Amino acid sequence: MTEAVTKTLSDGGDYEIKIESIQTIDGQQYTGNKEYLFRILPMKGDLDKNGTITIMDIRLLLQKFVNLDSSTVFGDEELYIIDMNDDGILSIIDIRLLVQLFINL
Numbered sequence: 001m002t003e004a005v006t007k008t009l010s011d012g013g014d015y016e017i018k019i020e021s022i023q024t025i026d027g028q029q030y031t032g033n034k035e036y037l038f039r040i041l042p043m044k045g046d047l048d049k050n051g052t053i054t055i056m057d058i059r060l061l062l063q064k065f066v067n068l069d070s071s072t073v074f075g076d077e078e079l080y081i082i083d084m085n086d087d088g089i090l091s092i093i094d095i096r097l098l099v100q101l102f103i104n105l
């Protein structure tokens with residue numbers, strides 16, 4: 001028996017999920033116990049991983065930006081969260097995009 005695990009979308013990572021039946025958006029039905037590996041991406045800009053964008057996320061991003069130097073290396077998941085425009089680097093553009101996202105919420 002597999003233990004049930006509840007995860008929010010802000011918890012990124014790989015999850016093995018066993019599914020008894022699944023229906024695709026075009027109506028096809030698949031049955032039978034199959035195991036799938038799902039990769040859940042963390043929420044963009046949610047630096048404190050609380051599931052929402054708040055002023056704290058902007059503050060944390062500003063701290064990372066201020067402390068940025070040539071030796072700074074971000075992990076894949078961290079870079080995914082902080083790199084708002086997906087250009088592979090942390091820049092002032094990412095801060096602007098996060099502030100815009102926060103204002104428009």
Ligand SMILES: [Ca+2]
Pocket residue numbers: 045046047048049050051052053054057
């Ligand atoms: Ca947050």
Ligand SMILES: [Ca+2]
Pocket residue numbers: 082083084085086087088089090091093094
């Ligand atoms: Ca960027």
